[in-house]
Amino acid sequence: MISNKHVVVDIHTHIYPPSYIELLASRDQVPYIHKPTAGDPRLIILPSDDDQSKPVQNRGRPIDASYSSWEIKRTFMTLHGINVSVVSLANPWLDFLPSSESPKWAKTVNDDLEKACLEFNKEASSSICKLFAFGTLPLSASADDNRAEIIRLKTLRHLRGVIMGTTGLGLGLDDPALNPIWQALQDTETMVFLHPHYGLPETAFGGPEVVAKSGHVLPLALGFPLETTIAVSRMFLAGVFDRFPNLKMLLAHSGGTLPFLAGRLQSCVEHEREFIANGGCKQGPKRDIWEILKTNIYLDAVIYGEPGLKAAVDAGSVERVIFGTDHPFFPPLGAESDAWPSVGTNYAAIPGAFEKNEDIVEGILGGNAIKILGLEI
Ligand code: 5CU
Known part of the structure; x- marks a missing residue:
């Protein structure tokens, strides 16, 4: 332990x-x-x-x-010194369900999560081992169904936001049809945990045969983070953060490559002749990406290395980066009871990057999450 x-x-x-x-x-x-x-x-x-x-x-x-086991989650938390977990349904959530079924499934999954948190926390010992959760939305259903579930989630004591993929209603997160859903999320101050699933088309990596040679490496190491980067960039370019300036988004895997590419993204916007601000006739984003990174966006610390973690903190701020493990993905391929190397790498990067600053380490490990999500421990 x-x-x-x-x-x-x-x-x-x-x-x-x-x-x-x-x-x-x-x-x-x-x-x-x-x-x-x-x-x-x-x-x-x-x-x-x-x-x-x-x-x-x-x-x-x-x-x-x-x-799927809550007891195994508890064992994992104890083994890795984790006091509080904010669990979320893993991908691909309810994206694949028809609109007639997704509202019923969102309710079932969200109620299951709330019940599991209640049961789990009854057994919490003095060493604190507590659960909270991000719920899921019936995105294939109507905006009204989504709004209703967003409002209902506020009545569930352990729910602290929603997890969402990058396709939204099927057309991406810049789809204007999402406006009522962003509005409901903003009105209720609900955190959106944005997580990838679809990656990039295999042609981006040289085709299925190239991908098959290295299993999950290309889709997970590169496809996932680029998917997140593209999704948020499209929201930015479509002015979603201009229309919903109080939207709160937690980006998986330290924002993909957004912290590293934010400067280039902003510079391209400032040099785009088509945009009204530069003499063209199309509306570009009004707020700049650096401001959005410091006001709307939070980043997890699931990046497995010091340079990526430093980039996340530099692009956002020390108060907006939060530890994570990605359990049950990336398990050790050897003995079951040993600490997971993937978790150890994420842990080690925090003091490694911010050695001299105890406050930063304390914030990333837990203090930031407690404040941002209002976790009672
Ligand atoms: O290893 C994987 O496939 C995954 C996944 O599907 N979802 C996730 O959150 N992390 C890793």
């Missing part, structure tokens, strides 16, 4: 509640779970997972109880 002198909050930690596992297991199209007669079921969720050249029992990757 890792012992910490600070309160540690894990803001990026997922679960597939049992009801959702059953939903995936009832399907045979991506996303789905294949249950073979012997051995672990297979999780086939990423676009690149469903490799038709392989038998279905070899597609995707094995999925065990760590994806």
Whole structure:
């Protein structure tokens, strides 16, 4: 067990509640779970997972109880010195459901999360091991259905925001049809945890054969962060942050590459002749990306290295970056009971990058999350 002198909050930690596992297991199209007669079921969720050249029992990757068990979440937290976890449904959320089904599933999953937090926290010991959650939205349904669920989530004691993918209603996060949903999220001061799932088309990496040679490396290491970067850049260019200046967004994986590319993005805007501000006739973004990074955007610290973490803090601010693990993804490939190297790398980057500043370390590890999300511990 890792012992910490600070309160540690894990803001990026997922679960597939049992009801959702059953939903995936009832399907045979991506996303789905294949249950073979012997051995672990297979999780086939990423676009690149469903490799038709392989038998279905070899597609995707094995999925065990760590994806759905609350007791395993508690063991993981204890092993890694985590006091509080803000859990979220893992990708691809409810994106694939028809509009007739997503409101019912959003309610089921969100109620499951609230109930699990209540039960889990009853057993919290003096060493504090508490749960809160980000809920999910029925994005394939109407704006009214989404607004209703956003408002209902405020009545669930342990819910602290919503997790969302980058496709929105299917056309991306710059789709004007999302305006009523952004409005509801802003009005209710609901944090949006923006998380990738779809990556980039395989052609961006040289085609399916190139991708297949290195399994999940290209889609996860590059596809995920670029997907997030593109989604937020499109929101910025479409003026979403101008129309909703109080929208709060927590970006997964330290914002993809946004902290690193923000200067280039802003400079391109300032040199775009088509924009009204530069003599053209199209409306460009009114607020600049640096201001948005410091007022609307929060970043997790799931970046596995000091340069990325420093970029997140430099682009945003020390009060807006928050520790995370990505559990149950990136498990050790060896012995089960050892501390996870992926978690150790994220932990080590924090004192590594901000060695001399205890306040910064304390904030990123937990203090920032406690303030930003109003976590009672
Ligand atoms: O390893 C993966 O596929 C993933 C994933 O799907 N979602 C996530 O949050 N992290 C890693």
